[in-house]
Amino acid sequence: MRIELLTGAFASLKRSIDSGTETQRDAVKSIIEEVRQKGDAALFAFTEKFDGVSLSDLKVTEAETQAAYQELDPETADIIREAAANIRSYHEKQKRESWMTYKEDGTMLGQKITPLDAAGVYVPGGTAAYPSSVLMNVIPAQAAGVKRIVLVSPPNKEGTLPAGVLVAAKELGVEEIYKAGGAQAIAALAYGTETIRPVDKITGPGNIYVALAKREVFGDVAIDMIAGPSEIVVLADNTAVPGEVAADLLSQAEHDALASSVLVTDSMELAEAVSSEVKKQLETLPRREIASASIEDYGCIYVADSIDEAVEAVNELAPEHLEILTENPMELVGSIRHAGAIFLGRYSSEPVGDYFAGPNHVLPTNGTARFSSPLSVDDFIKKTSIISYSEKAFAQSAEKIAAFARLEGLEAHARAIEERLK
Template sequence: MIPTYTVNQFRDSFISAKTKKQPFDDEVLETVKKILEDIRTRGDKALQEYTEKFDGYSGDNWEVTKEERKAAWKEVSSEVIESLERAAANINSFHSKQLQQSRMMEMTDDIISGQLFRPIERAGIYVPGGKACYPSTVLMNAIPASLAGVQEIVMVTPVRGGDSIPAVLSVAADIAGVDTIYKIGGSQAIVALAYGTGKIPSVDKIVGPGNAYVAAAKSLVFGDVGIDMIAGPSEVAIIADETATPSFVAADLIAQAEHDEKARSFLFTTSKKLIDETLVELKKQCGELPRKDIAEASLTNEGAIVLVDSVEEAFELVNALAPEHLEIQVENALQHLSKVKNAGSVFIGHYTPEAVGDYFAGPNHVLPTVGTARFSSGLSVDDFVKKTTYVYYSEKALRKAAPYVETLAAKEELDGHARAVKVRLEP
């Protein structure tokens, strides 16, 4: 099952530059480059061929119709609808506090400066669908976009067998304010959203998690469109001491591992006893799991348990790892929050499983992975807002600034710049 490492072995295997994980390999990148060129050249025809090849859907009409979206509500149970609506309310409430107004930074008679906050006009959201169905990811992607005031939210997600997407995704899309849904997925969907294909309109920014093909496509289209991040497989790091409950720890490691064979679940603990008991629990709990094979492969090949000398040492390793999710299951957990430097999202105490954040608590679950939490953040309203600065100077203000601007322009040997000031102040 999940291997144990010493602190040094863990550093060498997971943190050192040489062994650091990449979200996709060269082979995936080459495949996606070909798909990109082909779709840019042949548009809808190529999109249809790739969608048939990878997702088994051969039709050439990808939009989920208004009638289908209406009918979907009848296929979803009232419990699921209520859960989605309650989750959406929490996500909405958390993200609404991220909204910012355009603002003036300075306002005198002679100088005005500030920032205009404007929403992106068209956003594309990717909802993964290869190995599981993620209505929660519809909410997490689309609610911040809706709150930001995005004019058109276009969702893409692959069919999962048959020729339609799961009804629950359509219901979640309605709840979250998605305008249009296309049943396309993988790198072909990202390329279609980036450049348009005839039937699929292009967007200004693409957000959302996905597998290696999706990540590679996002990296290739970046620049022509905006992206939120290049995400790798899901991750959780748990810091636990002797007060942690082995069955809770094991459950949380498994909850991440069941996403994907490549998902990464780590336990850093000061307690040898907790390790022994967690290993027993992992065996027991995996046995009961429908997605047992995925979880076991993930834990065995990508997971790690590390016995540390102190909680401080655990934080040092976690900050170097910069995991997507961090759980702190130690005594007085809240008091350790200030030790967190690098993590996408933190879950504090014995009764805050990451799963409550995945679905319900309010913070976003689209988060930086594979160490990118060192320099980036999870999805938020900010991802859908552009900030344009503005400045006004009166003649008097320009006169005061002129010597400094002219000196700097001269230093850069840009006489035209100096002239643009001088010409205005000449008698």
């Protein structure tokens, strides 16, 4: 039994990543080329063109940061500090050690963990400030041990960055903050300019131009995932509170008209109550236009015959965010094979994780939780295999290794081994 009480179709929830138009892709390529050729001059020109402000310096000064502290009320700075501490505590637990194994014959095999040299973080501009983007991208890099972290963000018409962003960056000790946005900022991070030295990996969300530029420089530098629209799935039984479920669905819907909010439940009573609560709560939302469009196109309530069937529906969707609002939510964690983040119980409303709890809010969207993970310390390290064979171990294996090489038709490989046996 599948009953769709909201109008979005369950089957339509898997959406393609926005690859942009031909015009957008060409624009991005030419912006990147221009930055590679002209460096800072290109950044200044594009900033004037796209952000409507003529800058004389790219780098944010200490005076600007101090002004941001004056602007932001102290309570907000405290909240940012507390959120940062929670996020740091969680990510520190993801750290891994290099290891080595020692065999009696003298062979040593291991894996060395090394942080990236430099990471670049893109923080979107626009109408709102995103200090949470600063925290969620910078802290994993710091926990990994990345020494050089570069933050870029498009300036507003006054040529400054939002106070919340600057305070968050300062609290984390980020030294290099540049006023540059769009594809031009991504190009600068990837290839460098006179002012901005290149980095090894670029993370952080952005508009279609930023996403296309990241895809374009991918390979020359590493990037995080190309994020699709945000999604939430709430898995609930009749113990869930309809008003809370509805509010959580709407918190995703307000992000983007393409965002998707789904309730999967075994209770028709809950389904009907949530459906009417969604409509009621929508009415007074400031971003109700966006949220209505999202609910209409990508909102869905699926009533399953059992919790087991509901769990299978969740695994089919592989959601970015999953809330479990059942009598014993922890019991179901083992059966969830695909989800970016799982929020358990009514006090783990999804926004708790967006800003504050500690886990990362950069999560796999669009069903990619089947094979992708939240942004983590692992994204800012690389591994190196260590192989040290002893003379004794070599002598025991040399002929076998040479035979294997010849089986694959690679004579010089066999001879490199045999050269040691002379």
